[in-house]
Amino acid sequence: MHRLGPRVCHHVICQHRIEVEVSPAAAEVCFRDERFAQPLEAQVQFSAFVYNAPSNRVTWRVLDLHGGPGAGTIDAAGLYLAPNKGSLPFGLTDLVVATSADDHFRKAYARVALVGLGPKPKPAPRLEVYPHRTYLYYPAGYNNNYIDASNTMQLFRAMVHHADPALVEWKVPTLPVSTGPEYLYTAPTLGAPQTLRIDAKIPGTTPLAADWAMVTLLDYTWPGIMALPT
Numbered sequence: 667m668h669r670l671g672p673r674v675c676h677h678v679i680c681q682h683r684i685e686v687e688v689s690p691a692a693a694e695v696c697f698r699d700e701r702f703a704q705p706l707e708a709q710v711q712f713s714a715f716v717y718n719a720p721s722n723r724v725t726w727r728v729l730d731l732h733g734g735p736g737a738g739t740i741d742a743a744g745l746y747l748a749p750n751k752g753s754l755p756f757g758l759t760d761l762v763v764a765t766s767a768d769d770h771f772r773k774a775y776a777r778v779a780l781v782g783l784g785p786k787p788k789p790a791p792r793l794e795v796y797p798h799r800t801y802l803y804y805p806a807g808y809n810n811n812y813i814d815a816s817n818t819m820q821l822f823r824a825m826v827h828h829a830d831p832a833l834v835e836w837k838v839p840t841l842p843v844s845t846g847p848e849y850l851y852t853a854p855t856l857g858a859p860q861t862l863r864i865d866a867k868i869p870g871t872t873p874l875a876a877d878w879a880m881v882t883l884l885d886y887t888w889p890g891i892m893a894l895p896t
Contacts, residue, residue, distance in 0.1 A: 682718040686774035688764045689713050693778050695738075697751040700782035712744040712776060714764040723767035728760050728778075736760040737780065751784025791829035791875040795822055795866050799880045802853045808885040819852040822879055824866050829875060837865045851881060859884050 693710040696703035714724040726744055728736030737749045738760050746762055758780040766772040800820045803813045824834045824847050831847035838851065839862055851864060860883050867876035 684719045684766050684769045684772040685717040686724065686764055686766050686772050687715045687717070688762065688774040688776040689715070691776050693746075693776065694781060695746070695748045695778060697754070697780060697782040697784055698748045699750040699785045701784065701786040703782060708748040710746050710778065712740070712746060712762055712764070714744065714774065716766050716768075716772075719766055719768045719772075721768060724764040725767060727763045727765070729763060731759055731761065736762075738778065746778060748778075748780055751782060754780065756783065757781060789828045791868055791871045792827040793829070793834065793866060793868060793875045793877050794825040795864070795877040795879045796825060797822070797879065798877075799882075801882045801884060802851075803884050803886050804853050804857055805855050807856050808887050810886045813886050819850060820881065822849045822851065822864060822866070823847065824849075824877070826868070826875075829868050829871065833868045834866055835869060837867075838862065853881075853883055857883060 689712065690710070693712075695710055696707045698705075698708040700708065712726070714722070714726075716722045716724060724744075726740045726742065728738050728740050728746065730736050737754055737758055738746055739749075740746045740762060744764070746760075760778040760780065762776040762778055764774045764776075797820070802820060803817050804810055805813075805815070805818045822836070824831060826834060826847065832845070834845060834847055836844040836846075836849040849864070849866070862881050862883070864879045864881060865876070866878065
């Protein structure tokens with residue numbers, strides 16, 4: 667019969683691995699400049715829970731799906747802020763990463779879906795000229811001396827929407843280009859009855875930022891106004 671020797675038991679303490687958990691694990695927010703969203707819909711508060719570690723401290727980062735910098739930002743307290751829409755696509759996804767301060771290899775991830783169309787597009791510039799049609803008389807010729815000087819000139823105004831009125835350009839055949847919100851047209855001294863066009867536009871904008879006015883130039887014949895040209 668063999669005598670058994672003393673049995674030695676070695677006790678190994680099993681240390682649990684640090685684990686990190688992020689809540690919420692997924693969120694959907696609107697772009698910060700989304701036209702239909704409230705400011706609170708452009709942010710989300712994340713919380714991190716760290717297990718088996720000396721502390722619950724974590725550091726926060728935002729990455730894209732390829733590991734590069736994310737579109738949004740996050741502060742030290744875990745508050746994620748969405749970016750402006752800009753040229754970013756609808757449905758962009760950011761990754762929020764929480765890393766344990768006690769073990770940088772222990773991380774947890776959350777997904778943030780960014781949705782929205784961005785800010786409302788700026789309205790296109792628009793221009794309207796007033797008056798749209800007028801009749802003027804030549805200062806000299808026939809019986810035009812009976813015509814008051816106010817009937818030989820016309821002040822045109824450009825009603826400009828969503829653009830600077832100072833950019834308006836006025837073009838009249840054979841006359842220099844004039845700029846500004848108003849244009850005073852004066853009939854030439856003499857001439858045959860005719861109709862000419864005055865164009866107003868804001869260069870470099872849409873076709874809506876242009877308009878025109880028609881001026882009919884006449885001679886006065888006593889005792890009445892001659893027939894208008896057709």
